[in-house]
Structure formats: structure tokens, C-alpha cells
Amino acid sequence: MENCGCITCDAATKELYEKAKNEGIETVWDRARAMQPQCGFGEMGLCCTNCGMGPCRIVKVSKDGPQAGICGATEDTIVARNFARSVAAGAAAHSDHGRDIALALYHVDDKARIKDEEKLFKLADEWGITVEGKDTVQVAKEVAEKALGEFGKVFGNLLFLKRAPEKRIKLWEETGVASEAIDKEIVRVLHSTHMGCDADYRNIIRQAIRAAMTDGWGGSMIGTELSDILFGTPMPKKVEANLGVLKKEYVNIVVHGHEPTLSEAIVVAARDPELVELAKKQGAEGINVAGMCCTGNEIAMRHGIPMAGNFFQQELAIMTGAVEAMIVDVQCIMPSLATITKCYHTKLITTSPKAKIPGATHIEFDEQKSFEIAKRIVKEAVMNFKNRKGEVHIPDEKSEGRIGYSLEAIIKTLDRVTNTHAHPSGTVKPLVDAIKSGVLRGAVAIVGCNNHKQPHDSCHVTLAKELLKRDILVVTTGCGAHACVKAGLMSDDARKYCGKGLATVCELLDIPPVLHMGSCVDISRILVLLSEVAKYIGGDISDLPVAAAAPEWMSEKAQAIGLYAVASGVYVLLGVAPAVTGSENVATYLTKDIESVFGGRFEIESDPVKAAEKIAAHIENKRKRLGI
Numbered sequence: 001m002e003n004c005g006c007i008t009c010d011a012a013t014k015e016l017y018e019k020a021k022n023e024g025i026e027t028v029w030d031r032a033r034a035m036q037p038q039c040g041f042g043e044m045g046l047c048c049t050n051c052g053m054g055p056c057r058i059v060k061v062s063k064d065g066p067q068a069g070i071c072g073a074t075e076d077t078i079v080a081r082n083f084a085r086s087v088a089a090g091a092a093a094h095s096d097h098g099r100d101i102a103l104a105l106y107h108v109d110d111k112a113r114i115k116d117e118e119k120l121f122k123l124a125d126e127w128g129i130t131v132e133g134k135d136t137v138q139v140a141k142e143v144a145e146k147a148l149g150e151f152g153k154v155f156g157n158l159l160f161l162k163r164a165p166e167k168r169i170k171l172w173e174e175t176g177v178a179s180e181a182i183d184k185e186i187v188r189v190l191h192s193t194h195m196g197c198d199a200d201y202r203n204i205i206r207q208a209i210r211a212a213m214t215d216g217w218g219g220s221m222i223g224t225e226l227s228d229i230l231f232g233t234p235m236p237k238k239v240e241a242n243l244g245v246l247k248k249e250y251v252n253i254v255v256h257g258h259e260p261t262l263s264e265a266i267v268v269a270a271r272d273p274e275l276v277e278l279a280k281k282q283g284a285e286g287i288n289v290a291g292m293c294c295t296g297n298e299i300a301m302r303h304g305i306p307m308a309g310n311f312f313q314q315e316l317a318i319m320t321g322a323v324e325a326m327i328v329d330v331q332c333i334m335p336s337l338a339t340i341t342k343c344y345h346t347k348l349i350t351t352s353p354k355a356k357i358p359g360a361t362h363i364e365f366d367e368q369k370s371f372e373i374a375k376r377i378v379k380e381a382v383m384n385f386k387n388r389k390g391e392v393h394i395p396d397e398k399s400e401g402r403i404g405y406s407l408e409a410i411i412k413t414l415d416r417v418t419n420t421h422a423h424p425s426g427t428v429k430p431l432v433d434a435i436k437s438g439v440l441r442g443a444v445a446i447v448g449c450n451n452h453k454q455p456h457d458s459c460h461v462t463l464a465k466e467l468l469k470r471d472i473l474v475v476t477t478g479c480g481a482h483a484c485v486k487a488g489l490m491s492d493d494a495r496k497y498c499g500k501g502l503a504t505v506c507e508l509l510d511i512p513p514v515l516h517m518g519s520c521v522d523i524s525r526i527l528v529l530l531s532e533v534a535k536y537i538g539g540d541i542s543d544l545p546v547a548a549a550a551p552e553w554m555s556e557k558a559q560a561i562g563l564y565a566v567a568s569g570v571y572v573l574l575g576v577a578p579a580v581t582g583s584e585n586v587a588t589y590l591t592k593d594i595e596s597v598f599g600g601r602f603e604i605e606s607d608p609v610k611a612a613e614k615i616a617a618h619i620e621n622k623r624k625r626l627g628i
């Protein structure tokens with residue numbers, strides 16, 4: 001794809017970016033421009049600050065500069081250590097999220113707060129928890145305790161690793177990446193990358209994989225499963241997306257961040273008749289809640305709450321002048337929000353002790369008093385309605401899509417075309433049949449963030465369209481999912497982008513060609529789906545004609561996701577190169593050699609059209625090997 005020089009392919013974003021320019025308000029794109037040229041040492045991963053003798057850097061352009069750190073660490077060691085630390089940070093973020101959800105489940109004292117009892121009992125059974133003679137609350141407590149044990153248990157591997165196909169489990173054991181306790185693996189990365197510890201780049205990456213695995217098959221999976229138990233397993237529903245979901249006459253509350261415990265409580269509080277009445281007294285027509293980033297995905301998937309936008313739209317939402325409160329918890333919240341809210345009436349409300357922002361109002365969220373605190377926060381927003389200043393500018397841009405494709409929802413959808421006289425329902429058979437027959441060539445997960453190094457949303461959308469026309473089904477999560485729903489790819493109309501085979505499958509199953517599977521922690525749903533399909537064909541995940549892509553990734557969490565996907569046997573295409581190019585050995589290992597060990601590898605390709613070609617070639621290659 002030619003880089004058109006545009007910052008985004010999204011009309012609402014363009015419109016508000018222009019507004020920001022006219023009003024002299026600085027945005028992420030301005031700060032990115034001011035940062036040019038970005039430091040080459042950092043970009044290649046060649047800078048080390050791991051001890052007081054440093055900072056050290058390796059000079060690649062000339063042999064006269066330092067070729068090792070003061071301690072003697074080579075470029076391979078420094079690059080691998082930096083990469084491993086980023087992966088550990090990403091895994092820590094997702095896993096701590098999972099821990100908070102497990103704690104929320106542990107503290108449940110009323111059966112009514114468990115929205116998916118069936119899933120709770122299924123998980124209890126999977127984990128060998130006896131349920132006879134116990135009530136739901138007791139079972140929830142025991143499941144939560146077991147989940148919490150995953151973070152610090154002394155012996156044994158992660159429980160969810162057992163969900164993988166047998167061949168994969170064996171491979172993990174043989175290669176020494178069958179992770180143990182979540183916190184332990186993350187601490188080990190920090191330990192082994194301390195000055196004077198591990199200097200073997202392959203061993204450092206092995207430990208990074210162990211940490212990454214505690215994300216996908218640990219913290220993220222715990223987060224997803226327990227969120228479904230607490231708040232309900234997503235099922236297909238309609239949703240509106242983009243900044244046009246904000247309503248001029250309403251009190252607008254944007255919930256942004258990650259953990260559903262906060263946003264769920266806000267959704268309930270915003271429906272409280274007392275608060276709605278109060279909003280009316282302030283001159284508003286009611287209260288409108290909209291979600292941003294992964295919190296947006298969580299509440300959209302479960303309640304159909306409108307999706308205001310993704311990572312690069314958080315600053316712009318405030319510039320509409322229509323947001324009474326932006327309520328945030330943890331992760332991907334730009335500290336710049338505090339500066340921008342000062343130009344408008346918007347209140348930035350932080351709620352987590354783990355993420356405070358100078359200049360924001362802090363109202364600490366406490367799971368024990370969730371409704372009470374949520375009401376207090378919503379009231380702050382309501383009372384702020386009359387403080388609007390200047391003109392409200394909401395772009396007239398919104399799309400509609402169908403979302404809510406949890407694994408359970410996908411299986412239910414597949415049941416519609418299962419001949420129950422001949423085959424049992426509740427399996428992935430129809431999906432496998434479609435892939436085997438070639439009507440569907442394969443499936444790709446498009447995940448990840450926005451990054452100024454790529455035009456906003458454009459790579460997600462172009463890549464998705466390129467795959468659809470090749471009869472490749474797309475599943476998506478995170479900010480990639482926001483991009484796709486905004487571009488109309490989750491509507492029935494999107495069948496026009498599909499090849500004949502995929503269009504027919506969508507029609508038969510009554511699904512959009514891009515399936516929204518949730519937030520970033522919900523990538524664990526994709527792992528389980530892949531495992532189910534691999535088990536069904538009696539193979540391994542690495543046998544499947546599938547791939548993953550993060551065309552606009554930026555966060556450390558995305559690096560952890562990429563690495564656990566590779567270790568799970570998936571080909572992962574990145575649109576932005578991670579900071580590993582300073583070491584040829586590390587870069588070659590991650591993009592080539594690692595495949596002979598795990599069956600998955602990284603590929604770097606910034607052009608989404610070329611990325612689609614590479615992914616399609618990979619898929620056809622897998623099909624050939626399967627003999628289909």
C-alpha cells in the first residue's frame with residue numbers, strides 16, 4: 001500500500017484532528033512528529049540501562065564505536081534482554097488484570113452476581129473442584145481461589161496449558177516452556193535479565209516465552225473465563241461504533257481502559273432512575289455511556305454499549321466538547337488526557353491505585369462497594385453537564401456491526417448448520433468441513449493497537465479486506481476490532497468484500513465476515529478455538545491454515561501476545577518491527593529459526609497488501625501440508 005501521508009483512514013478521526021490543529025491542541029501525532037528522528041539505538045534495541053555502569057549502547061554503523069556494554073554484554077544479549085523485559089511487562093499487565101477479576105469473583109457473596117453459572121460449574125469441573133453439596137457462591141469462591149493460586153503456586157504447571165492439543169503440550173514440556181506460576185515466570189525474566197545473569201540470547205528468549213505463556217494461557221485466560229462467569233458470556237448482538245455515538249443532548253460518559261469490573265458497575269449506575277432523573281434536571285435528555293479501547297470491547301460484547309473509538313481516538317473524544325467524564329482504570333490511557341481535558345469541561349477520573357494521572361480527579365474503585373462508587377462517579381459526570389463550554393462538535397460518523405462472538409457463540413452458530421441426525425452438536429465440525437473443502441481457505445486473527453508509524457486504522461482495515469477477498473475468515477480483538485467495526489466490516493453488507501466461498505459461509509451461518517471476539521485478554525478465546533480445531537483433526541495448532549497479525553501494534557502487551565502465539569504454533573505478522581533489529585541473531589531467531597522449534601514465527605511487513613499476500617501464501621502452504 002502506498003503511504004498516502006494521511007494520518008488515518010477514519011473520517012471522524014480526520015475531522016477532529018483538523019479541529020485540534022485549528023485550536024492549537026497537541027495530539028499524539030504532533031508529539032510523534034516532534035520526536036523525529038527517534039533514537040536509532042532504542043529503535044534497534046541496542047541501548048541498555050540495566051545497571052549503574054550504564055547507560056551503554058552498541059554502535060552498529062562503525063567498528064570504532066563500542067561493540068559491547070561495559071560489562072561485556074553483546075548486542076545479542078542486550079537486544080534479547082530488552083525484548084524479554086518488554087514481554088514480561090506485557091504479560092504482567094494482562095496477568096494482573098486476570099488477578100483482579102479473580103479477586104472480584106472471590107468476593108462475590110450473592111448468587112445473583114454470577115451471570116454465567118453454567119460456565120462456572122464447567123470450569124470447576126475442569127479444575128477438579130467438587131461441587132456436590134455446595135452452593136454457587138461457594139463454588140465461585142473455590143474457583144477463584146484456584147485461579148489466584150495460579151499466580152503464586154509453588155509446584156506444577158499452569159492449569160490451562162492442558163487445554164492445548166496433546167502434541168503441543170508435549171512440545172512445551174520438551175522445550176522447557178511449560179510455564180509454572182504466573183508471577184514466578186515474570187520475576188524470572190527480571191532476574192535473568194539483571195546485570196551479570198543470563199547472557200545467552202536463546203535462553204533469554206526461552207524465559208521470555210515462559211513469561212508470555214503465563215499471559216495467553218494464564219492471566220488472560222483467567223481474565224476472560226472469570227469475566228464471562230461474573231458478567232456473562234458474550235453472544236451476538238448489534239452495536240454502534242465511532243465517535244458519532246456520543247449524543248449532544250445527553251450526559252456522555254466514556255469508559256476507557258481494560259478491566260470490566262469498573263465499566264460493568266458504571267453501566268449499571270448510569271441506568272439508575274435516580275441518576276437519570278438528576279441528568280434531566282441538569283437539562284440533559286439522559287445518560288449515554290460509550291466505551292473506548294478494550295473496556296469498550298468488554299461492555300460492547302456483553303451489553304451492546306456503543307464503541308466510541310480505539311487507542312488513537314481517546315484524545316479526540318474529549319475534543320468533541322461533549323464528554324462530561326472520561327473514566328479510566330488501567331493500561332493504554334495516555335497521560336496527555338489530563339492536559340487536553342483542561343481545555344474543555346471534561347473530567348478525567350482515575351479509579352485504580354495502579355494508575356493515577358497528575359491533574360485527574362481520583363475516585364478509587366473498590367469492588368466491595370462497586371455500585372456505590374460507580375454511582376458517585378456517574379453523579380460527577382451528570383453534575384458536569386452544565387459546565388460545557390463552547391460548541392459541541394460530534395462528528396456525524398458511526399457504523400453498525402454485529403459483535404459478541406465468544407467461543408460459545410461461535411459453536412452455537414456452527415450448530416445451525418450441523419446435521420444432528422448424523423453428527424453431535426456443539427463441535428467445530430462445520431468450520432473444519434468448510435476449511436477442508438476449500439470454501440474457506442483459512443482464518444486470521446487481526447489484533448493489536450494503533451501506532452503513529454502506520455496510518456491509523458488503515459492497516460487493520462486494508463489487511464482485513466485483502467484477506468476477505470481471498471476467502472479467509474477474519475477474527476479480531478482489541479483496537480483492531482474497533483477499526484473493523486468502524487469500517488463496516490462487521491455488517492452483512494461486508495460480504496461484498498468477500499470471495500465467493502466466504503460470502504456463502506457468511507450467508508449460511510448468518511455471520512459477518514469479520515468476527516469480533518473481544519478485548520486483548522480475549523485473545524485467549526482464540527487459543528481455545530484453535531486448540532479445539534486442532535484436537536478435532538487430531539493434529540497440532542501449528543498444522544492449521546491460520547495466522548495472526550498485529551499491523552499497528554504498539555504496546556508491550558502486544559509483544560507478549562505475539563510471543564505466546566508463536567510458541568503456540570502460530571505465524572504472527574507484525575506491521576511494525578519490534579526493537580530487535582540490532583541483533584541479527586535475535587532477529588533471525590524470532591523470524592526464522594524459532595519455527596523449527598515451535599512451528600510458529602514472526603514476520604515483519606508494514607505494507608498491509610503485501611502482508612495479506614504473505615499470510616495467504618502461508619495459509620496455502622499449510623493447506624498443502626495437510627493435503628487439503
Ligand code: SF4
Nearest residue numbers: 048051054056069071
Ligand atoms: S548491564 Fe552491562 S550493558 Fe547494561 S548498562 Fe550495565 S554495564 Fe551496560
Ligand code: SF4
Nearest residue numbers: 311332448449478479
Ligand atoms: S489493542 Fe493495544 S492500544 Fe488497544 S487496548 Fe489493547 S493494548 Fe491497548
